[in-house]
Amino acid sequence: MLQLVDAALVWASFYLADFVRNPLRELIGQQPVETGNLAEMTWVLYVAVPFTPLVLEFLGFYRRLRSKTFGSSFSQLIRGLLIMALMLGMLAVFARLPDTSRLILGLGGFFVLLLLLARDRMVTAHLKHRGIRQDLKERVLIAASADDVDAFLDELDPEAVEAMNIVGEFDLDTQSVGDLYDILKESSVERVIISAGDIGFAKVAECVEACELQGVETWVAASFMRTQVARPTFDVIGDKPMLVLRSTPDLSWELAVKSVFDRVGAFVLILLTFPLWVFAWVGIRIASPGPAFFFQKRAGKYGKPFRMWKFRTMVPNAEEMLKQIKEDHGNQMEGPVFKLENDPRIFKFGAILRKLSIDEFPQLINVLMGDMSLVGPRPLPLYEVEAFQKSEHRRRLSVKPGITCEWQAGGRNTITSFEQWVEMDLRYIDNWSLWLDIKLLLKTIPAVLFGKGAK
Incomplete structure (x- = not known):
């Protein structure tokens, strides 16, 4: 019911913005404009009205209503409005939708904040009073x-x-x-x-x-049921009630949006980065004999093998050299995963691709195919998964692997402990939300642009 009320308040906010636009323009000394511009930008209402309450839902705006503070409500609303502004901006750019009045958008967002915050405070006050009786x-x-x-x-x-x-x-x-x-x-x-x-x-x-x-x-x-991580819920198989213990993110509209966002985002990123693909393909063919792409079997969701794409940055017989490299140079990563700074198998142009993270771009094809996600634990080679020493390490396989994760966006090669790596992945799984994915993607951009931790 609260979500329906909030949807109506979002609708009212934009109509109120359209109503006060001309008086505001006159107040600041500008000429009034023709009214009715809102009718030309109804696509904003089609997006903002239904999706604003849904965004606020996964930010926790409708939880713990009786004990919510003004600060938490204000913070959730600001984050929700920023997400909606990002969605509207992407739609306006990529879908080439009609021009919109920036004043109406700004005023509408301001009124949405005021009306929803007022509604939230009224409900909280009512519930606190009701709880006394x-x-x-x-x-x-x-x-x-x-x-x-x-x-x-x-x-x-x-x-x-x-x-x-x-x-x-x-x-x-x-x-x-x-x-x-x-x-x-x-x-x-x-x-x-x-x-x-x-x-x-x-x-x-x-x-x-x-x-x-x-x-x-x-x-x-x-x-x-004594569980440490799994959350008990109920479901049915046919007409048989079942107690479900799930330690992965709950099935929800957020996961559905994540799936759509992955594929749309991967397609858009392939188009935007295609010149770099050409640059990488030509450079590899000139710098090193052999194919431009490298394929390897990696462990996907629940360990199911899939064929992962990368631009080749090592000599053609790199995998055959791995055993000797380990003996000669050791391993800078504790545990089953192999990491080595200045790996001699990497040719010079390949090092440039790694520094700029261009070698990871072909994994966008895996995202389009549904084997990977934009955000998730990094997929490991099958032989490294088989070398796991603790059964709890396999819990990082309970979600779809991703191109970037907390490790990629933050620590990257500064982390030398596999246990710490797994801890970061499990923290991501246990606290997953669509907002967390967006934050990690935003953190990945400067990490890639400035080559933070890439070697």
Whole structure:
């Protein structure tokens, strides 16, 4: 509902901007212009109205509404408006859409910020006031072992607990299901939360059935599954309910947008960088005998092999020389991954391509084919994956590999520990969002332009 209200406020903001444009121009001493320009730029509304709430959703604007501060709401709105400005700018440039009034866009963005911030503050104030009134809180029964109730409530979000009126506790160890029937009836319970712990599933099933017969909503905590990273959710296979433990990013519209963004972005980047492809292809053919492209089997998502493209920067028999190079020069990277500064297998023009990261451009073909993403853990050769010493290292294979990542955009060759590399990849996986991808792409641009860490 809040997203629909915000979409309406975005629409109203641009109409308000169109309405006050001429009075504002007169105020600053400029000639008024014909009204109705907004009708010529309706494509802005088609993008801004539906997508602004969606962008704010993945920035967390609609979470923890009761305890949100003014600063966090303002920060989320500013970031959301910057993303929308980037989207509108890209559409205007690449789709060659009609010219738009910069004054309307500026005023519209300003009014969006004001109206959405005002709406957010009003909702937060209302929820805080509503939370004080006990009669408006949901009547909740906690079903758990007597020793586990306090610990379970301590683990819950305080904002969620504040919204509950806990009308009773049901001891799963000592009380019978008949007692549960009586408590549900006498306390007019609206929801039962079961924290089973080590209690048998049969007792839990009986409690769920008792709630079902009285039409009371039941929530079963998945605390009996001791997981460190995986997030429990529920889904169905056919009509069979299933508990899902997922340690990768949740399926969402963000992942769908990421997939589209990858392919569109790769196509646009290939067009923009095509002169550099020609430069690299000609230079390699002149500088070193052999093909201009280098192909290697790399480990993709879940370790599935795929054929990765690169511009060749080493001598043709580089892979056959690897064992001898390791013996003569050692390895500057701790772990199964091989890294060596001033690798003698790299010819001079290849070193230039590496310094400018041009050798990575052909991987955009892999992104178009769906084997890779623009952002993700770097794909490793199959023999390096087979040399993993810890099973948890394979979790970096649980998402699609990428051209750039936190390691590429930041540390690159300053990192010499494979453990640290994996730690950065797992941090990316555990905290993934579309906004994080955008930030890493923006960080990669100066890293490539200035050759930061590239060797």
